[in-house]
Amino acid sequence: MLAKEFYTIIQNEESATNFLISKKLLVNVENVLCDKCSSEMKYYIKKERGKERKLLRCKRKGCQTTQSIRKNNSFWTYLDKNGRNNSGLSIGAQLELVYYWCQDLKQSTIITLTGRSAHTVCDWMNLCRDVPVRIFENRNKLGGPGIVIQVDECLLRGSRK
Numbered sequence: 001m002l003a004k005e006f007y008t009i010i011q012n013e014e015s016a017t018n019f020l021i022s023k024k025l026l027v028n029v030e031n032v033l034c035d036k037c038s039s040e041m042k043y044y045i046k047k048e049r050g051k052e053r054k055l056l057r058c059k060r061k062g063c064q065t066t067q068s069i070r071k072n073n074s075f076w077t078y079l080d081k082n083g084r085n086n087s088g089l090s091i092g093a094q095l096e097l098v099y100y101w102c103q104d105l106k107q108s109t110i111i112t113l114t115g116r117s118a119h120t121v122c123d124w125m126n127l128c129r130d131v132p133v134r135i136f137e138n139r140n141k142l143g144g145p146g147i148v149i150q151v152d153e154c155l156l157r158g159s160r161k
């Protein structure tokens with residue numbers, strides 16, 4: 001994807017979120033039920049300090065519990081060492097880090113281009129690297145006797161840095 005195309009996707013949370021949903025990298029609202037009352041959830045736009053954030057909200061009156069669309073997604077959220085959900089970055093900012101990781105840039109270059117801290121960039125590079133590693137570790141589950149699994153080489157690119 002061209003950088004100029006990518007930047008139109010992450011220019012706001014709405015389009016970044018929709019992009020991930022279209023790629024099936026975020027939950028589809030139809031499959032999510034409220035944690036508290038098991039009612040259906042629907043999308044809800046919350047305005048916060050001038051920014052719009054897409055949430056899921058329970059449809060049932062009197063409940064209306066909201067939850068992050070990233071909840072239970074082990075890539076877009078992860079628990080930090082204090083056991084808290086990492087939600088410091090917007091989806092657009094997360095996508096930007098993943099995009100640069102895919103370009104095989106050095107961490108120091110990514111830090112310069114994104115303005116993120118070394119700590120944040122390092123965390124995200126590790127997270128990205130885990131994806132091909134996990135695919136590789138699960139290879140037996142995917143395959144089996146007489147079943148050949150072909151893994152695209154580019155999936156493994158950058159797995160050692």
Ligand SMILES: [Zn+2]
Nearest residue numbers: 034037058063
């Ligand atoms: Zn509910």
